[in-house]
Amino acid sequence: MSDLRNASVEALLEVIAGVKDTDVAYALLEDLFTIREIKETSQRLEVARMLDSGKPYVAIEEATGASATTIARVSKALNYGSGGYRHALDILEKTRK
CATH class of the missing domain: 1.10.1270.10 (TrpR-like)
Incomplete structure (x- = not known):
């Protein structure tokens, strides 16, 4: 798994960890995933x-x-x-x- 953790993944982790509002989290999921x-x-x-x-x-x-x-x-x-x-x-x- 250590190969997976790169700068792009770190940026995604920072965004996910920074989202505190469930509506914002939902919007993020809706945009990122099918x-x-x-x-x-x-x-x-x-x-x-x-x-x-x-x-x-x-x-x-x-x-x-x-x-x-x-x-x-x-x-x-x-x-x-x-x-x-x-x-x-x-x-x-x-x-x-």
Whole structure:
């Protein structure tokens, strides 16, 4: 992954980290990604949330429409990844209280 982190990616990270307003964040997503990419990315976050709450794969598949492969990939990243999903879930937990 270290090859991925270059000046352009750093600039994108700065922009994402600097956005504090959800409407601005939505506009950014809408401009940067296709509708399909936004749906797939948000689906993965929902899968991570459900995995973290102990839901079984079958229930997650039924609720989200995610494939078993996607669920397994998210599970692997959630448990052995760099911590991005954990941080995202912590943010969601704080903002939904």
